[in-house]
Amino acid sequence: MLFSNAIRNRIQYYLKKNTMTIWKLYKASGVPKSTLCALMKEDAGIPKLDTLLHICEGLGITIKDFFNDKIFDDVEYD
Numbered sequence: 001m002l003f004s005n006a007i008r009n010r011i012q013y014y015l016k017k018n019t020m021t022i023w024k025l026y027k028a029s030g031v032p033k034s035t036l037c038a039l040m041k042e043d044a045g046i047p048k049l050d051t052l053l054h055i056c057e058g059l060g061i062t063i064k065d066f067f068n069d070k071i072f073d074d075v076e077y078d
Contacts, residue, residue, distance in 0.1 A: 003075045004046045010066055011040070014059045029058025046078055 001009075015025065022040070026033040031054045038044050039051075047055070056066050 001071065001075055002078050003072075004044060004078045005042075006071045006075045007046065007052070008040055008044075009071060010069060011055060011059075014061065014066075018059060020059070025055065025058050027058075028060075029054045031055055031058065 015021070020028070022033060022036050025031070026036055029036075031051055035051065036055075039047050052066070053063055056063050059066075
């Protein structure tokens with residue numbers, strides 16, 4: 001799996017877990033809604049680390065929580 005797809009999958013997992021929408025994540029994280037929407041598209045690539053940190057804050061998790069999943073064991077760089 002590509003790294004960007006793994007990141008997208010984890011964001012989707014936490015959105016579902018927290019019953020959040022992109023709009024709620026935008027409000028909680030401060031990351032522009034347009035950035036979040038673009039990030040969730042297949043061809044978006046890898047987000048910057050500071051963006052991912054803000055997303056994690058909005059989801060109420062740490063960056064360690066975010067990456068603590070087997071999905072990242074065999075990722076390929078985009």
